[in-house]
Structures are given as C-alpha cells and as structure tokens.
Amino acid sequence: MSNLLEVRHVTRKFGGLTANNNISFSVNENEILSVIGPNGAGKSTLFKMISSFLPTSSGEVLYRGERISNLKPHTVARMGVVRTFQETTIFKSMTVRESIVVAQHLRAKASLAGYFWGTKSAREDVESFGRYADDLIDFLGISAIRNELASNLPQGNLRALGLAIGLATDPKVLLLDEPFAGMNHDETMRMVQLVRKVRDDRGVTVLLVEHDMPAVMSISDRIIVLNFGEMIAEGTPTEIQNNQKVIEAYLGSADDEIGI
Amino acid sequence: MPRLSMIQWTGLLVFLIAVFVLVPAYIAASGRTDFYYTLTSVALLSIASAGVWLTFYIGRINIGQGAFALIGAYVSAILVTKAGISFWLSLPLAGLFAALVSVLIGVPILRLRGVYFAMITLVLTQVVTLTALALPVTNGAKGITSIPLPGEISVFGLTVIPDFAGLENPRLAFYYTSCALMVLTFAAMYRLVNSRLGHLCRSMQQNEELASSIGVNIAYIRVIVFAISSFLGGIGGAMFGSIAQSVYPSSFQVTDSVNFMLNCFLGGLGYVFGPMLGTLVLYFGWDLLFELGRYQLLVYSGLLIILMLFLPNGLLSLRIRGKGVAGR
Amino acid sequence: MEQILANGIYLGAQYAMIALGLTLIFALMNVLNFAHGQMYVLGGFVTYTFYGQLGWPFVVALLASCVTLAVLGALIEKFLFAPVIRRSSREESTMLLAAGLAFFFDAIILLVFGEKQRGVPKIVNGVLNWDFRIIMPYDRILICFLAILSIVGFIVFMQYSKTGRALRALAQDRTAAQLMGVNVERYSMIGFAIGAMLAGLVGGLLVTITGVNLGMGGPTSIKAFMMVMIGGAGVISGAIAGGIILGFMEAIGLAVLSQYGDITYLLIFVSLMIFLAIRPQGLMGKPWG
Numbered sequence: 001m002s003n004l005l006e007v008r009h010v011t012r013k014f015g016g017l018t019a020n021n022n023i024s025f026s027v028n029e030n031e032i033l034s035v036i037g038p039n040g041a042g043k044s045t046l047f048k049m050i051s052s053f054l055p056t057s058s059g060e061v062l063y064r065g066e067r068i069s070n071l072k073p074h075t076v077a078r079m080g081v082v083r084t085f086q087e088t089t090i091f092k093s094m095t096v097r098e099s100i101v102v103a104q105h106l107r108a109k110a111s112l113a114g115y116f117w118g119t120k121s122a123r124e125d126v127e128s129f130g131r132y133a134d135d136l137i138d139f140l141g142i143s144a145i146r147n148e149l150a151s152n153l154p155q156g157n158l159r160a161l162g163l164a165i166g167l168a169t170d171p172k173v174l175l176l177d178e179p180f181a182g183m184n185h186d187e188t189m190r191m192v193q194l195v196r197k198v199r200d201d202r203g204v205t206v207l208l209v210e211h212d213m214p215a216v217m218s219i220s221d222r223i224i225v226l227n228f229g230e231m232i233a234e235g236t237p238t239e240i241q242n243n244q245k246v247i248e249a250y251l252g253s254a255d256d257e258i259g260i
Numbered sequence: 261m262p263r264l265s266m267i268q269w270t271g272l273l274v275f276l277i278a279v280f281v282l283v284p285a286y287i288a289a290s291g292r293t294d295f296y297y298t299l300t301s302v303a304l305l306s307i308a309s310a311g312v313w314l315t316f317y318i319g320r321i322n323i324g325q326g327a328f329a330l331i332g333a334y335v336s337a338i339l340v341t342k343a344g345i346s347f348w349l350s351l352p353l354a355g356l357f358a359a360l361v362s363v364l365i366g367v368p369i370l371r372l373r374g375v376y377f378a379m380i381t382l383v384l385t386q387v388v389t390l391t392a393l394a395l396p397v398t399n400g401a402k403g404i405t406s407i408p409l410p411g412e413i414s415v416f417g418l419t420v421i422p423d424f425a426g427l428e429n430p431r432l433a434f435y436y437t438s439c440a441l442m443v444l445t446f447a448a449m450y451r452l453v454n455s456r457l458g459h460l461c462r463s464m465q466q467n468e469e470l471a472s473s474i475g476v477n478i479a480y481i482r483v484i485v486f487a488i489s490s491f492l493g494g495i496g497g498a499m500f501g502s503i504a505q506s507v508y509p510s511s512f513q514v515t516d517s518v519n520f521m522l523n524c525f526l527g528g529l530g531y532v533f534g535p536m537l538g539t540l541v542l543y544f545g546w547d548l549l550f551e552l553g554r555y556q557l558l559v560y561s562g563l564l565i566i567l568m569l570f571l572p573n574g575l576l577s578l579r580i581r582g583k584g585v586a587g588r
Numbered sequence: 589m590e591q592i593l594a595n596g597i598y599l600g601a602q603y604a605m606i607a608l609g610l611t612l613i614f615a616l617m618n619v620l621n622f623a624h625g626q627m628y629v630l631g632g633f634v635t636y637t638f639y640g641q642l643g644w645p646f647v648v649a650l651l652a653s654c655v656t657l658a659v660l661g662a663l664i665e666k667f668l669f670a671p672v673i674r675r676s677s678r679e680e681s682t683m684l685l686a687a688g689l690a691f692f693f694d695a696i697i698l699l700v701f702g703e704k705q706r707g708v709p710k711i712v713n714g715v716l717n718w719d720f721r722i723i724m725p726y727d728r729i730l731i732c733f734l735a736i737l738s739i740v741g742f743i744v745f746m747q748y749s750k751t752g753r754a755l756r757a758l759a760q761d762r763t764a765a766q767l768m769g770v771n772v773e774r775y776s777m778i779g780f781a782i783g784a785m786l787a788g789l790v791g792g793l794l795v796t797i798t799g800v801n802l803g804m805g806g807p808t809s810i811k812a813f814m815m816v817m818i819g820g821a822g823v824i825s826g827a828i829a830g831g832i833i834l835g836f837m838e839a840i841g842l843a844v845l846s847q848y849g850d851i852t853y854l855l856i857f858v859s860l861m862i863f864l865a866i867r868p869q870g871l872m873g874k875p876w877g
Contacts, residue, residue: 051473077475085473091466102463106475108456112484115455116448122456169474321680368865375620375821378683379813380864383857386810390854514806518622518687525684558699561691568685569668572676 004029004205005050005081005173010059010069012045019045021229022059027173032199032206034216037226038249043209044177046226050207051083051175052076063173078106080172084165086181087158092151096142096161099150100133103168107132133168139201140164140194156187160194167198174198176208180215188212192219217241225249279439284432296431300503302543303438304496307445309523309535311492314449316529317458318485319465320370324381325493326517327388328358332494333501333511337404338397340502347410348421351498358494359487366486370479385517392509403508410437410502434503441499442536445492450532452488461485493520526567528574537575590721592836592843598728600835601735602790606808607815607827608742609786615759615822616779619669622686625809626693627784631657631791632800633701639796640708646796653792654785661784664689665777690805697802707799731793738789739828746824755779759822814860820873829871 005027012020019042027033035043048054050061052071061069068076073083091099107129108115110122137143142160145153150161159179166174179195180188192215198204210216216223217237225233225240227249233240240246264272287295308325315322332354339350369380392398409424424430452458463471464478472478501507523542527534545563549556567575610624621627631653638649672685712726746752754775757765766772791800815834819826834856841852864870 053469053473072477072479073469073472074475074477077473082475083473085470089467089470091463091470093466094462098459102459103474105456105460105463110456112455112457115457116451118451118455125456165470165474316680321683365861369861372864372868375614375618376817376864376868376870378620379817379821380861382810382813383817383860387854387857387861390851390857394851394854514810522684522687525681529680554699555695557691557695561688561695564688565668565685565692568672568681568688572672572681 003027004064005207006062007046007050008060008062010046010049010061011057012042012049012054013057018229020049020226023226023231024059025224025231025234027205027207028221030199030203030205031221032195032208032219033222033224034220035207035209035224035226036211036213036216040228041226042229043226047083047175047177047209051081053083077169077171080170081175082166082169082171082173083175084162084177084179086177087155087162090150090158090161090165093149095147095149096153096164097133097137097146099161100136100164100168101129103165104129104132104170106169136164136168139197140167155182159183159191163194163198167202167204171204173205173207176206176210178210179208180210180212183212188215191215195219276443279443280436284435293429293431296435298543298547300431300435300438301500302540303435303442304499304503305520305523305543306536306539307442307499308493308496309520309527309539310445310449311489311496312520313524313527313529313532313535314452314461314485314489314492316524317453317461317465318482319373319468320482320486321374321378321521322381322486322489323378323514323517323521324384325489325520326385326512326514327381328362328490328493329497329500329516330385330388330392330507330509330512331358331361331490332497333507334392334398334404335494336498337407337501337507340407341404342397346413347408347502348413351495354498355491355494358497359491362486362490363483366483367479370482370486382514382517385512385514389509389513398509401509403506403511404501405506407502407505407507409505434499438499441495445495446533446536453532457481457484522564526564526575531574534574541575590718591723592839594722594724595839595843596832596836598724598732598835599838600832601732601739602794602831603811603815603835604739604828604831605735605786605790606812607819607831608739608824609783609790610812611816611819611822611824611827612755612759612786613780613783614816615824616755616776616783617665617669617673617682619673619682619686620813621783622683622809623689623693623805624783624787624812625805625807626690626697627657627661627787628791628808629697629800629802629805630660630693631788632795632804633697633706633791634788635792635795636701636706636708636800640706646711650789650792653788657788657791658781658785662777662781664784665780669780670773670776690809694802694805697805701802703802705799705801706795708796711796725797728797731797734793735790738786742786743824751775751778755782814856817864817870818860820870823870823872826870826872 003026007023007025010020010023011018023046035046037043045054049056049069052069052073052075055070060067063079063081066079068079068081091102094102108125110119110125114122137146140160140163142157142164145157150158153161163176163179176195180191183191195206195208196219199206220237223235223237223240224231225243225246232245232249233243235243283299287293308329312322312325335357336347336350336354339345339353340347365384369377372380393400398404409430410421412419412423413421422433424433427433460471460476460481463476464481468478497512501511519542523538524535525538526542527536527538546556546560549560552559606624606628610621613619613621634653634656635649638644638652639646668685668689669682672681676682710727712730714726716722716724716726716729746756754765754770755778757768757770758772758775758779762772811834815830816827817830818833819828819830837856838852841855845852845855
C-alpha cells in the first residue's frame with residue numbers, strides 16, 4: 001500500500017467563498033510532500049481539514065483507507081496523523097521536557113484511574129515517557145533548552161519545540177505548518193536537515209505547508225500547488241519550477257501584492 | 261509519580277496532629293466550642309472550593325459551585341427524610357447526583373470559554389435556587405427541616421461510627437468527620453494534579469488546540485473534571501445540610517458561589533492547597549471582624565481589595581516554591 | 589397584548605442601559621464588573637439624596653448621580669483595575685477585585701443609607717389609560733423616554749465623537765489602537781467612567797419608580813450578565829438587543845405565568861442556557877478562534 005494518505009475531492013466553502021475547490025491528491029508512505037501557493041490560496045484550510053480541525057463541505061480524506069476528515073482532532077491524532085502549529089501555539093508555562101512528556105499521552109497504556117492509584121503499568125509508562133523524552137531531545141539536538149520554560153524560548157527554538165511535541169505522539173504522518181517561516185537561511189537549512197532526519201530515521205511521512213520556495217524545492221519529493229482554492233499543479237520540484245501555470249500564479253500574485 | 265520527601269511527610273504529620281489532636285485539645289482547654297462550628301465550616305467550604313479550583317485548572321472560571329452544593333444538600337436531605345436512607349449512604353449519593361447533573365449541564369456549557377463560562381455558571385446558582393423553590397419534592401421556600409443527625413454505622417456488630425444523636429458532643433463528631441473528608445479530598449487532589457489527568461488538565465489550560473492536536477480528548481476531560489468538581493460541591497453541601505439539620509433554597513446563594521471562587525483566588529490558583537488556605541483566611545477573617553459590628557463588611561472587603569492590589573497572584577505566591585506546588 | 593408590548597419596551601430600555609455600561613467595560617478591559625449592580629444602586633441613592641432628601645430639581649439630582657459614578661469609575665480604574673491588570677499573571681484576578689468592590693459598595697451603602705427601601709416623590713403624576721389596553725403611569729413613560737434618549741445619545745457619542753471612536757478602536761484591538769496612537773491608559777479610564785456613569789444614570793432614573801434598596805445590587809448584576817450573554821459580550825448592539833429581549837421575556841412571562849410565581853425567571857434562565865449551548869457567542873458576538 002503506497003497511498004498512505006488520500007485527499008479525495010475535498011471542497012470547503014465559507015459562506016459564499018470557496019476556500020478549497022475539489023482538491024484531490026495522495027501522499028505516499030515515507031515521502032515529503034509540500035503544499036505551496038500564494039497567500040490566500042487555501043493551504044491552511046486544506047491543512048485544517050486533513051487534521052479534522054475543520055469539517056469539509058464535501059469530499060473526504062482517507063488514511064490507510066479509513067476516513068479521517070470530519071472527525072475530532074484528537075481522534076485523528078490517535079490514528080497517527082498529527083499536525084504542528086506555528087510558534088505561538090505552545091504550552092507556555094511548561095518546560096520543553098514537560099511538554100514532550102505530556103505529548104506522549106497518546107502512548108499511555110494505563111488508564112487515567114491507573115495513574116491516580118499509581119498502578120504498575122502507570123509507573124512503567126511514566127518511566128518510559130521520561131526515557132523517550134530524553135531520547136527525543138537528543139535526537140532533535142535541543143538538550144540545551146531541555147528545562148527551559150516554553151515562554152522563555154526564542155522564536156527559533158519554539159519551532160523545534162513544536163516539532164518535538166508533534167513527534168512525541170509517535171505519528172505516522174506529520175503535518176507541518178510553515179516550519180521555515182521567519183527563519184534566516186542558516187536556520188532554514190538546519191530545519192530542512194532535521195525534517196529529513198525525522199523522515200529517514202523515524203519513518204515519518206511529512207506533509208508541509210510553506211512559503212519559503214528554496215526550502216520547499218530542496219526538501220520536497222513532490223509538490224502540490226494551490227491557487228485561489230484550486231489545485232493547479234502537482235509534480236517533482238523540477239517539474240513545478242518549469243510549470244507555466246505555477247509561474248503565472250506566482251507572478252500574478254506578486255502583481256496583486258504591489259497593487260495593494 | 262510523585263514521591264513525598266521527608267520534609268513533606270513531616271509537614272503532613274504536623275498538619276494531621278494539629279487538626280485532629282491539638283485543635284480539639286485547645287478548644288477543650290479554652291472552652292471556645294464555637295470554634296468547632298467555624299472550623300467545620302472551613303473544612304467543608306474548602307472541599308467545595310477544591311472543586312472550583314479543579315475547574316480553574318482546566319482554564320474555566322466556575323462561579324456555580326453553590327448550585328451543586330445546594331443540589332447535594334437537597335439530595336441528601338430528601339434521601340434521609342423521605343426515603344429513610346442512612347446519611348452515610350446519602351452522602352456519596354448526593355455527590356454522585358451533583359456530578360450527574362453537572363455532566364448533563366456540562367456537555368453543552370463547557371464549550372464556552374472565559375467570561376462566558378463564568379457568567380453562565382453564575383446564572384446556574386440562581387437556576388437551582390429557583391428550581392428548589394418551584395419543585396414539590398424540595399418543599400418550596402419552607403425547605404426541608406428537622407433532618408435527623410447521622411446514624412450509626414457498624415460492621416459485624418462493631419461500631420465504626422457512633423450515632424451522632426446519642427453523642428454528648430455532636431459538634432466534635434462533625435468536626436472530625438469534616439476534617440477527615442477534607443484531608444481525603446486534598447490528598448486525592450494532590451494525587452490527581454500530579455497524575456496524568458493533572459498533566460492533561462494543565463495542557464488544556466494552556467492551549468486547548470494544541471492539546472487536542474496531540475490526542476487529548478478535551479471535551480471528555482472537561483466533563484470529567486467538571487463532574488469531579490461538582491461531586492465535591494455536592495459532598496460539601498450535603499454535610500452542611502446535615503449539620504444545620506435543614507436545607508432551604510437560600511442555603512447556598514450566588515454570594516456563596518462567588519465566595520468559593522474567591523477562596524481559590526485568594527489561596528492562589530497554581531497551588532493545590534490554595535483553596536484550603538484561602539477558605540481558612542477568608543472565613544476566619546470574616547469571623548474575626550465580627551467585633552467591628554457594622555463596619556465588618558467594609559473592613560473585610562477593603563482588606564480583600566488591598567490584598568488583590570498587592571498580592572494579585574494569591575497568598576501562596578508569597579511562599580518559596582516547593583511542597584504542594586502544582587505546576588509553576 | 590399592547591400592555592405587554594408597552595411593558596416590554598419600558599423594561600427593555602432600562603435593561604439595555606445597564607447592559608451597555610457592563611459591556612463597554614468588558615470590551616475595553618476584559619473585566620467582568622461584578623460591582624455593576626452596586627454602581628446602579630449607588631446611582632439610585634445619590635438621586636434619592638439630592639432629589640428626595642434635599643429637594644433639588646430631579647434633573648440636577650440625576651446629573652449628580654452621573655457625575656458621582658463617573659468620577660468613582662475613573663478612580664477605580666486608575667487606582668485599582670489598572671494596577672491589578674498590570675501586576676497579575678492571570679486576567680481573572682480582576683474578577684476577584686470586582687467581587688471585592690461589590691462587597692465594598694454594599695458595605696458603604698449599608699453604612700450610609702441603611703438597609704431600608706427608599707423612595708422619592710413622583711416626578712410626574714397621573715396615569716395613561718388608553719381604553720384599558722395600555723395602562724401606564726406617566727412617570728414610567730417619561731423614564732422610558734429618557735432611557736431611550738440616553739441610549740441614542742450613547743450610540744451617537746460612540747459613533748461620531750473623537751472619544752467614542754478611540755474607545756471603539758480600543759475595544760476592537762488594544763495593541764492596534766496603541767500603535768495608532770490612542771492613549772490606552774487614558775481611554776481605559778474614560779471608558780470605565782462612562783460605563784459606571786451609565787449604571788448611575790439608570791439607578792437615578794429608576795429610583796423614581798421602583799425606589800432603591802441595598803439588596804438590589806446583586807440581582808441587577810446577574811440580569812446584566814444575562815443580557816450581555818444573550819447579545820454577545822463586548823458588543824454594543826448586542827447589549828441593546830439583550831436588554832430588549834430580556835425586557836420582553838420578563839414582560840411576557842410576568843403577564844402569562846404570574847400565577848406560578850418565580851417560574852418566569854426559571855424559564856428565562858433555562859432558555860438562556862439552551863440558547864448559549866447552541867450559540868455560545870451570543871446573538872452578535874464574534875466566535876472565537
């Protein structure tokens with residue numbers, strides 16, 4: 001089964017506005033797929049529908065053949081499809097390690113009551129969470145900020161924290177929301193390396209939404225392009241770079257931005 | 261799992277000895293038996309306040325605890341007077357009934373956040389008072405009076421709890437019962453806050469979206485927490501009804517609901533034992549100011565305002581971090 | 589039927605004014621003013637003192653209510669709410685402060701005016717009787733008219749005056765308003781003063797009809813909260829809508845269900861809870877997120 005995630009004829013309307021119109025594509029296992037497009041193209045909306053943060057108006061999203069759209073976010077997360085947020089969405093008064101430990105909620109074997117009474121399996125969980133958190137911190141190379149409060153972290157580290165929280169849930173598919181936004185060239189390249197490492201070492205399939213063209217071109221196996229809610233192209237980075245429609249869409253939007 | 265340190269064990273032991281040995285000894289020596297009533301009230305109010313604190317812990321401002329205390333008081337009173345059930349059985353039933361009601365109400369209203377949730381819980385207290393006035397089973401404004409004192413519990417002929425009516429000093433018995441319940445409540449709270457449920461609550465308090473993205477069923481946890489909170493309210497209310505031997509629609513009012521919230525604020529929302537301290541200070545403060553006669557309310561509220569001005573994060577924020585600190 | 593309509597308008601207009609002040613304070617500072625009902629009672633007592641006791645003209649007494657409460661509101665904002673908002677790590681702390689203030693005002697009212705119900709001489713005598721379809725004393729009609737006039741005045745003020753525009757900008761987005769050069773501290777104070785003034789004004793108006801007593805504060809606050817919830821917190825049109833809706837529900841309920849006692853309020857509360865379960869942001873509030 002190579003189609004891990006399948007987006008089928010997904011449409012989303014807000015009042016009279018169509019944010020996504022009949023979008024269909026699939027994501028292969030172990031692939032890094034990027035969704036790009038000018039501002040207002042409907043990337044975030046699509047992302048929210050895949051993670052069930054928004055219901056679709058029509059169409060559905062399948063994960064390993066099972067529908068994951070129009071459910072609750074936590075249900076989708078439990079099935080292994082987990083999204084990250086931009087940097088302001090964090091657990092402000094938890095340390096990095098605490099955030100990672102909490103995020104392992106999904107992997108808990110003991111029940112809530114089991115934790116309350118401190119049963120054997122709950123104690124084992126707690127121990128394994130701690131170990132896993134330390135492993136993850138080493139894996140992401142963020143041991144320096146291990147015990148730092150999230151609210152005290154600089155922007156660059158917040159992105160890593162977001163990734164760590166997402167990874168702590170042990171996802172099969174990770175949806176990254178603009179992971180390179182606001183980063184300089186060096187930071188972007190480091191993040192690109194990290195995302196690749198997540199895919200290579202952990203077998204996580206990555207779907208990301210991004211503005212930063214050079215980063216997208218260097219990281220993606222395939223790219224989907226949206227414009228005004230329509231999917232206008234799909235292909236490898238080289239194909240996309242030479243696609244006439246894509247070039248027009250981006251040039252057009254540049255004009256628009258000047259027009260404003 | 262948190263393990264208590266040596267200092268924490270010592271602290272706990274000192275607290276227990278003070279509550280169960282020193283205070284009764286002092287009262288017996290000084291003859292101030294009115295303190296029993298005060299301290300019993302503090303213990304029971306702090307149980308209800310602990311519930312309010314727990315809803316704060318998931319980021320909801322709960323000004324509806326009076327409603328659940330009133331429900332608890334009525335359920336216990338009705339069970340004891342009309343169905344002839346032992347008070348000791350009616351006590352958990354009162355808590356469970358309050359929890360059941362809170363689940364029914366909580367499913368729709370827990371979606372509300374911030375001020376909206378606060379306002380609707382405030383209205384809730386009023387709703388329950390009016391319901392008690394309107395229903396036949398609660399006997400309207402006349403309320404339920406002459407509730408018998410708690411009876412005896414015996415296991416295999418051995419008296420575990422004596423019949424309160426036969427006791428020379430039922431006040432002392434209520435004091436012990438209430439304090440035991442309070443200790444139990446706060447031990448459970450401490451445990452809960454430091455267990456997985458507590459961590460999940462904290463994650464929801466800080467960011468519900470992120471919490472749900474990592475697989476936390478936020479709707480479910482909210483309802484569970486609200487049910488536990490209301491259970492505690494019901495227990496506190498039922499005990500109060502039993503001590504007063506009567507329940508009226510006005511037994512718990514909006515002011516009481518506000519006071520439960522104030523207890524939590526005053527003690528500090530980040531600390532499990534905050535509600536206990538807050539209740540003690542508020543209740544005792546109020547009692548001490550009794551001497552001032554008509555200036556009582558003025559001085560009391562003036563002090564509250566000044567306290568808020570200089571310690572906006574609660575009394576326990578004065579203390580060095582350490583024992584009993586939930587979160588940071 | 590006409591009678592219910594007339595009662596609804598009468599109740600709705602005064603309720604809307606109370607809700608307006610509460611919602612303004614909430615919109616500007618995110619403070620749930622528990623003491624709003626007490627401010628209303630205080631306004632009533634000021635008018636009672638000047639008009640009822642000292643025999644000054646009603647309009648002057650009403651003005652005194654407005655000025656007293658406006659000054660009080662400004663002082664409270666400057667010396668209590670602003671510092672607490674600055675220092676507290678949680679915005680909920682202001683609720684404790686507001687609750688403390690509610691108790692404080694109750695204490696002051698108790699000390700200065702006592703517990704007794706106070707009334708003032710009627711401002712206008714006579715009763716309008718339109719064919720027994722509407723029966724309403726003239727003073728109620730006058731008060732209702734004044735209340736509607738005040739609401740219109742408030743809306744015009746918020747729409748067209750420089751201060752009103754600044755307040756609206758502040759309510760919409762504090763940070764943006766600050767960037768646009770609005771003096772946030774100053775206008776927070778002005779907004780709080782206006783909110784308190786509105787409460788005082790209604791208190792002054794209504795003392796001529798219902799009288800005033802110490803116990804009216806808390807229930808008034810609760811009603812004001814309900815109106816704000818119906819209309820949507822922090823929205824001016826919502827507060828007016830909420831006030832009118834509650835006024836009509838009460839008028840209808842009291843007419844139809846009066847023989848069942850307090851069941852009207854129970855029904856209002858229950859329907860409010862169902863309504864909010866379906867539409868949490870109220871009629872005109874913005875959904876979150």
